[in-house]
Amino acid sequence: MKCQVCNHENGDAQFCEKCGSNLTGTHASSDPVDSVTRTDSASADSEYTHWSSNKESASHQPEPTRSSSASPVPSLVKETATVHSSNHEAPDHDTNQGSAGNQWNNFVQNEKVQQAKEVSKQYLTYFLSVLARPYQSMKTVGEQHALNGWLTMALFAVLTSTYVLITFGRLGAEGIFVSGFLRPLLFSAIILVAAVALIYGVLKLERITFRPKILVAQFGTLLVPAIATLLLANLMIVISYSFAISLLVLSYIMVFVAMNTVLFQHPLNRTKAAIDSTYSVLIVNAVLFYLMYRLLFSTIAGLLSPLFSPFGRL
Structure with a gap:
């Protein structure tokens, strides 16, 4: 038993081996103190546990929120929209390439026609002269x-x-x-x-x-x-x-x-x-x-x- 006066540890003795204080009254009175201390420490532990659990829940709360409900849906929608847009853009790109090829062919043909006209004009001038x-x-x-x-x-x-x-x-x-x-x-x-x-x-x-x-x-x-x-x-x-x-x-x-x-x-x-x-x-x-x-x-x-x-x- 611990002496309340000098804090000396004693066995089952009724008086402190160091200072001679009565340990019986202290033991009787120490139980409520010890119970109070234990109650306080338990409440403190429960409060610490509650605080730590709140902190952990607060620290881990955003990630489940981001990963569970909000985040995947926009990203999935965005990816789906990207896939659809790419699928829609591919034919448009091919169409644009086809139209560009047709325009280029028309341009080449028109250029040849213009060259033929120019040669014809020059030859006609040459012929008449x-x-x-x-x-x-x-x-x-x-x-x-x-x-x-x-x-x-x-x-x-x-x-x-x-x-x-x-x-x-x-x-x-x-x-x-x-x-x-x-x-x-x-x-x-x-x-x-x-x-x-x-x-x-x-x-x-x-x-x-x-x-x-x-x-x-x-x-x-x-x-x-x-x-x-x-x-x-x-x-x-x-x-x-x-x-x-x-x-x-x-x-x-x-x-x-x-x-x-x-x-x-x-x-x-x-x-x-x-x-x-x-x-x-x-x-x-x-x-x-x-x-x-x-x-x-x-x-x-x-x-x-x-x-x-x-x-x-x-």
């Missing part, structure tokens, strides 16, 4: 006019094929697109390319320095009157066959004239060549005439054979 003075224009053209020369040769081949197609179409022939348009187109192109190649060969044989692009530009410039003649020939088919075919023959005569003019534009026989210039010019004319005869004759024969085949069998 050359038509008035073809020989003078031939002497002043340069390498930049080589494209105009190729366009002129292409027009010559197309107009020849159109003339043949219209002529035999009016005669009632059927299935003549290949033999009446494509074959004359190919043969006319071969004739013009052969003419340029023959000029090139003669100038090389004569050992004359020249530029191939200028050669093409000069030859194409001299073919401009032949283009105008072929246009008239296509228009005159409706009025008169005889006049139209005369214009066609005249346009091919101009091919020979253009070839020889370009040849004599250069100083032939400037050096000692293997062959005289007179014979070289005659040879290239003979070769071109033979090609023209064979190609055009085969074209006309191929078109006339279906028309006169019944008479041939008789």
